[in-house]
Amino acid sequence: MEPPIYYLKAEFIETDTGNKVSRRATIAGPQNIILGGKTIISSGAIIRGDLRRTGPGHAVVISLGRYCLVGEGCVMRPPYKTYRGNFNYYPMKIGDHVHIGAGSIVEAAQIGNYVEIGKNCVIGKFTIIKDCAKIADNTIIPPNTVVPALSLFAGSPGRFVEDLPESTQDMVEAQTKQYYLRFQALER
Amino acid sequence: MGPTVLYHCSCLSSSPLPPPPHLPSSSYSFHPLHTLFFCEECDAVRCNRCVSIEVSSYYCPNCLFEVPSASVRAEKNRCARNCFMCPNCRNTLSVVPSDPPDNGGASSPIGSLNEPPFFLYCNHCRWDSAEVGITFEKPTGLAAQLQKFEDSAPDSLEFERLKEHSEPFLRASSLSSTIGGHAPAHPSSAAHSHHAHSNSITAAASAALARDIPGVSKYNPLARSTSGRGGSGKDRSKNKDEMPEYRSRVEISKPSATGGGGGEADVELMSHLEDIGYIATLEQRWVNSWVSPLQTHELKPLRIPLHSKRSKRCPACAHILIKPEQKAQSVKYKIKLVAATYLPAITVALPHSQRSSAEAAKRSLAKSTSAAIDDDKNSTSDMQAGKTYPFHLALSNPLYDPIQVRLSVQRMHVSTASSKDGTSSEKARRPPFAISLPTSTFSVAAFAEAWEYEDDEDMFGVDDEELGLKGSLATDGRGKLRTVGVLEKRANVTIIGGEVVIGKEARGNVKFNMLVSYTYRSDDPAPSESNDGDGSSISNLKATATKQPEVKTFAFYTVVDLGHIIPREESRTDLDL
């Protein structure tokens, strides 16, 4: 068993569904952000829920599933483009068991379940990452890239490296659950 | 990298013993548990190096379109839709209209004009296909629009001609091998394995070859060995004689005439070269199936190579171990026999490094939460020569029944006779460290679904009545506890303490082979020969008992790497500083 990862109890807000959000993270437009439960938003992360599609009413800008981790200093920003003369932001949808390493910038349109993104990556606009894929540390994924299921991408530009093992889903599920359990408050 | 445990696969070797840990071959024989498979029929571990592979479906990794295997060959194993790779950086290209992106800002928004001609644009390195004179009238069916260029390339024409030339010969030889009585070994196998393989190894080879070389007929070694009279060397020369002589379309001595470059033309170009960037790099050139231009400015967009989903079979009995679902982006499997559902998972930890990293983490809390931990791990996990360190092995049981485990360190094949007194002459050859592990059998509790319940608050505090001592991971203040033996049991995990005594002159890594044998209650009837269904017998181990339980034993080798030894001289200089 890996040792616990401690955090200061005062730094994190824990929601009813077990989400743990650092007070040192910048959550813009929280009404447009959905966290699935047991998801951790680390300190210094910036989540731009305020960059919403123009028009009236309520809109989900960024949704994260269960057991996700947004690492320290990550920037999550919805993708945008100008279509038929209109500039607009588009929603970013992230599945369950997705870990995003520290210092990464994500502008993806869609990230599936059981996805690992390393540290210091740039995930370009409208990228689609399918289930059980992995992005190695320091990878630059250019805009509009499709990362197929169960594949490892690395480099600049990020390119296919190899297929991941058949048990990736089980592994990532166990690791992300483990991580949540290890992430413990230190009262002081 | 912390300490690791890897699992052995003998890959059908005649000797079940793994190579000694210090040999380079060791790294080829040991694998992470999660990459291994398990054949119930053979009761054996299999790995990616020894399983036989069949392609079950093909898809484009960019548009995710599933390509029927019938058209894969005709399309030369690449996407025949709208997917192209940048010849410069291999990023995926986008189709853009003539009003280029990134030039006008608000005045000419992308997609608002959609004016032909269209071209391919790389949004990573900004290469565009107009540079090499490739534009399109409409933004769809690009591959078809480029087809004529591809087909008229000299190498492509040459290849077609060569293929045509050898076709009758290949047809004749594949026919003779079928007549030779090599019916497919497993008629019940996937309908999608379109090659009638005679044994799994050739099937793997043929799948691999068919995948790698566009348009090449599948490799079939049996065609050679069975069509003649046995002596394969003779056969080959005889078959060669049967082929009429092939005359190439183009005289190879003057390829420059056809615009293909090479020879004098290249020498001429190179001698006047002013910037190395004008020459395409090796990487840019050798991803191609065909000879590609030497000069950077002539590189053409590349159709994206297809990916495949693969089934895997046991190399010994040909039972299916892995069978993916048909849908390209599904991560589910119809059959998935992986070692992790049969063998206990073992992780290893060095308490001295864990303790220091945990403390470091607490200390650094003021700055940040978790970033510091990883960095600290490296610096503290090293061990110094001449010292003794405890280590922990955590075994977790994937079975629904408890298992009884026994661990033993495989003796090094060098003499251990003088280990007590340490005669100097033997020093160099003796393992530079000694490992102590509990010699008795211990139990690991059954896996229970309950432990999976996400809201189980008690996960970390299960009773350890058998032990009479509390978990050793946090025993700093409580005096010395025994280090070798069963330290802790919780849920389906048992933690075992071991100890390593490192010699004064030791160098390298503390790395040793460990035999793990465990007994489990089996509900298996005696293995029946008639069971021929592919994977119909999944998870016998987990089936509910209907008859008298039978106890079975399974043993496997692992290699444990505890990490690097800091030689004495080095550690001394460290202290001086």
Ligand SMILES: [Zn+2]
């Ligand atoms: Zn193997």
Ligand SMILES: [Zn+2]
């Ligand atoms: Zn495609």
Ligand SMILES: [Zn+2]
């Ligand atoms: Zn490029």
Ligand SMILES: [Zn+2]
């Ligand atoms: Zn088998």
